[in-house]
Amino acid sequence: MAGADRLFVPRLGVLAQLVFAVLLGGLSSLVATQDPDFVSRPLVLFGVYTLPAVVGYLAIRHRRPGTLLGAGLASALGSFLAFSGVTLIFLVPALLLLVGAGALRGGRSTWRSIAFGVGQTILVAVLLAAAGLSALLVTDERCWTWHTTPNGDVTMEPAPIPTGEMTVPIDTAGSGFGCSNGVISARGVVLGFGLGLGAVAFAGYPFVRRRTPVR
Secondary structure, three states: OOHHHHOHHHHHHHHHHHHHHHHHHHHHHHOOOOOOOOOOHHHHHHHHHHHHHHHHHHHHHOOOHHHHHHHHHHHHHHOOOOOOOHHHHHHHHHHHHHHHHHHHOOOOOOHHHHHHHHHHHHHHHHHHHHHHHHHHHOEEEEEEEEEEOOOOOEEEEEEOOOOOOOOOOOOOOOEEEEEEEEEEOHHHHHHHHHHHHHHHHHHHOOOOOOOOOOO
């Protein structure tokens, strides 16, 4: 099989992962709530589901089937993240990345190359999965009040978390009060960003040094 033909499936998986990440972020923005997240939830979802595409692209570029396999496993795990089932579409790019990992293999494998490939798969899958879970599941509890201005804009202000018996203010026209314990947090996003950056750095690191020709 020609080199370009061998790379068609993994490249298609990377493209599908990226396109579906854009679609998921856009869909989330349409149904976004007014919770005062540290970072917009649609933006976090886009970033989390784009990571396997970035790592997959680097794996193809450096011909690392173990890294591509790890990206595929992380994508497959992310497909079951939403109870609504909307993320099940990511099973398609996950399958393409997993199948494409086999297309990157070439030549005879030694026990060292196999062990290194398994290590890549585990490390990349763990880093990507941990990045996504940290960004989306490490949340804060927050309360806020909101008001609608005469021109239709909504302004939000932080409010203290009630202790003891809570008295909810009477909702007047264009104003209200809310609380949530599932707000996207700064510590979760920062931790997820660091883990994701680690996966990308590992995928793009040139482990094999080019030999300088002897003159």
